[in-house]
Amino acid sequence: MEVNPLKEKLKNKNLILASGSPRRKQILEELGLSFSVEIRKVIETYPSHLSTPEVALYLAELKAEPFKNDLGEDDILITGDTIVCFEGEVLGKPRDRKEAYEMISTLSNNKHDVISSVCLKSKNKTAVFKDYTTVYFKELTKLEIDYYLDYYQPFDKAGAYGIQEWIGQIGINKIEGSYYTVMGMPIHLLYENLMKF
Numbered sequence: 001m002e003v004n005p006l007k008e009k010l011k012n013k014n015l016i017l018a019s020g021s022p023r024r025k026q027i028l029e030e031l032g033l034s035f036s037v038e039i040r041k042v043i044e045t046y047p048s049h050l051s052t053p054e055v056a057l058y059l060a061e062l063k064a065e066p067f068k069n070d071l072g073e074d075d076i077l078i079t080g081d082t083i084v085c086f087e088g089e090v091l092g093k094p095r096d097r098k099e100a101y102e103m104i105s106t107l108s109n110n111k112h113d114v115i116s117s118v119c120l121k122s123k124n125k126t127a128v129f130k131d132y133t134t135v136y137f138k139e140l141t142k143l144e145i146d147y148y149l150d151y152y153q154p155f156d157k158a159g160a161y162g163i164q165e166w167i168g169q170i171g172i173n174k175i176e177g178s179y180y181t182v183m184g185m186p187i188h189l190l191y192e193n194l195m196k197f
Helices: 005-009 022-030 052-067 097-107 142-152 166-171 179-183 187-196
Strands: 014-017 035-037 075-086 089-091 111-121 126-137 172-176
Touching: 005 187, 014 022, 022 179, 022 187, 052 075, 052 111, 052 126, 075 097, 089 097, 097 142, 111 179, 111 187, 126 179, 126 187, 142 166, 166 172
Parallel strands: 014 035, 014 075
Antiparallel strands: 075 089, 075 111, 111 126, 126 172
């Protein structure tokens, strides 16, 4: 009989994914895990003195805050955050189409870093970790950017793009690091940390 090692390890645990991201949900499903999804509102702001890696960690922990007094003995909460960094500047989710166009134009013919962080929280324990991937975009034409923005509406995504969508398929020359980190969940580190947690 084939046994999923992680599922076996967590068989008496109640996993809660605190994220509305369909990508994170899909990644957890692909790990073969059973979990519920619960979202609580958080204002995603951070202190200006934080370095870019610290921002991702801070926001992942911030998203776990609303749950801290409600976790039972067998609960494990999973929250995550992904930021796109270009030349030391954090590119968040675009406010509108104009800002999305500016972001993708900036990333075009350039490289940037994606940092995805995860917070695991139980009643008595917290673990926070992150992963980096460097992404290289080819030079994108105005027509390509316009088509992507009009058809895919990536306004809920950091840096205004999703690697798994059309723009990633036609526009990315190479990545250094994990594809899943760019998708929003460093799955190899999640597996490792859940096995230890």
